[in-house]
Amino acid sequence: MSVGIVGSGISGLHLALRLQQRGVPVTVYSEHDIDGLRTGRPRNFPARFGRTQQRERELGVFEWDFADAQVRHWAVTAHAADAGLPLEFVAGLRPPSSVVDFRIYLPSLLSAYVDRGGELVTGDHAVEDLAARHDLLVVANGNRSVRRLFPADPDRSPYTTPQRVLCAGIYHGITEEVPHALDIHFLPGAGEILRLPFYSPAGRADVLAFEAVPGGPLEAVAHVDADADPAGFRRQVLDLVAAYAPTLRERVDTGAFTLTGPGELAQGAITPVVRRGWARLDDGRCALAIGDAWITNDPLTAQGANLGSHTAFALADLITDAEGPFDEAFCRAASARLWEHARHVVEWSNAFLAPPPPHVAGLFGRAAADKRIADAFVSRFNDPVAMWRTLSSPEGVAAFVADCEAAAPAPVGAQGG
Structure with missing residues (x-):
């Protein structure tokens, strides 16, 4: 048995490490080598909850069990649509979530895979060319070159346009009222403002994120070129926080507030989508989709990395327990089994984007x-x-x-x- 995995995100690497533990020969195909994963702008700001951390312990790759990489509390402010007093509460998160920049996390996992004898092939490869090399090809990379193989499933994808426009950066200069706490402000008709502690390449810092309802008052900052006009961008960020999350603004040190470095910012829009979980290739073989190649959720519920890890472990079990060939029947059945769990994440994440019932x-x-x-x-x-x-x-x-x-x-x- 031989398995090829396209992609070096959390889904692909958790699957590779798990199959490696089970003695299954695996090849990881990655656009970037280990050093390449450490560079570039932040692509996301994942929170990995307790069950994902437990899977990482099983894989022997959990290295961030310290306070600066944890969220232990949530401070929730739900603003009223009629401008009345907001609902507020502070809650303990048990166990704490782990908040580590993927530019730290993914190279660590890929290094562990290679150090344990795993084969890594870097560069840009066509899925069709790779399938013939393996008994099963799993695609975990959601870039444009592979999305065409896995068209959107309209029955599972209620949205066809972005529901939030995102602007999230890593900053210095924000203090905490409750140590190791995430702040989230729910703003009816506008979106959400979040601040969370984050372990970044610059050390302990804070993510400040705007999840803007398209056309709402939080959206404009997502279109400001922070590199071309850093002062204007900074001013607009502070003005929005002051207007829509004033208690958070009180904890921002105006003199110290700055991005941790040039480019430490992610801006854009995400359309939640579920794609078909398998694809028939020109030669009759099939490829199976997981991770970003299969499902893209809005990040508001912070489930992306956790779903990717769960799916990887579940698929590893299906692969090692399989008695027949890794053909279309296997891919169809495997995708259906994985959906039994994934649908709860998708339905919850989609519902959370609408006004609460x-x-x-x-x-x-x-x-x-x-x-x-x-x-x-x-x-x-x-x-x-x-x-x-x-x-x-x-x-x-x-x-x-x-x-x-x-x-x-x-x-x-x-x-x-």
Whole structure:
């Protein structure tokens, strides 16, 4: 048996390392070598929750178990559509999420794979040329050259345009009210403003991100050329934070506030999409899609890296347990099995982009009043299946609240925020 993996993101590398553990010969095809993964602009700002960290421990590649690379609390502010007082709560995230720049994380994983004897081939390769070299080819790279093989699945892709326009950078000069906490401001009709601690190539820093509803007041900053006009960009960022997240603005040291370096910024728009999970190639072989080649979610629910890791481990089990050939039947069946978990992430992520229905808004109100509910809700980001079971219906929220209230006595006093 031989497996080729196209892509060196978290999905491809977790799959490669897991198959390597199982004794399956693997070749990773990457556009970049190890040093190349360390360079360039930040592409994303992933949060890896507890279950992903546990898989990394199983792989022997978890190296960031220290406070500067962790989010331990969430400080949530849900602004009211009628300009009334916002709902606010601080919740403990258990276990903490790990927040490490992929320019640190991915080279570390790829180095481990190579050091353990894994074969790495760098450069740009056509999928059709690689398939004949292996019993199974898995595509985990979502660049334009491979997307044509995996067309969008309209039944699973309700959006055809971006639902958020993103502007996120890595900054110095922001202090924390609650140590190791993520701040998120939900702004009806405008989008979201997030600040989170982040372990970057510059060390401990902060990500400040705007997730703008297209056409809303937060969008313009995503179109400012920060390299050409750094002062104008900085001024616009501070003005938006002051207007829409004033409590966060109070923690920004105007004199020290700056990007950690030139280009430490990601701007653009993402259209959530699920593509077909397999492709028939010209020679009759099939390729299987995972990761960015298969599913692109908006980053608001922070599930992308975690779904990629879960999918990689699940696929490794399917590959090693397979009794027949890795043909179209296998690819169809494998993709269907992977979707059983992935659909919960997709449906939750898509729903989170819309205004919250009454039962979800009510849950935020209960979280603001009861820390047991707040802690349990935030910690459920580690379990997207359970989270979507909770949020998808009024009955799910009612059951979740009842479980929280039955689990432990209510703390003395109101929810502290």
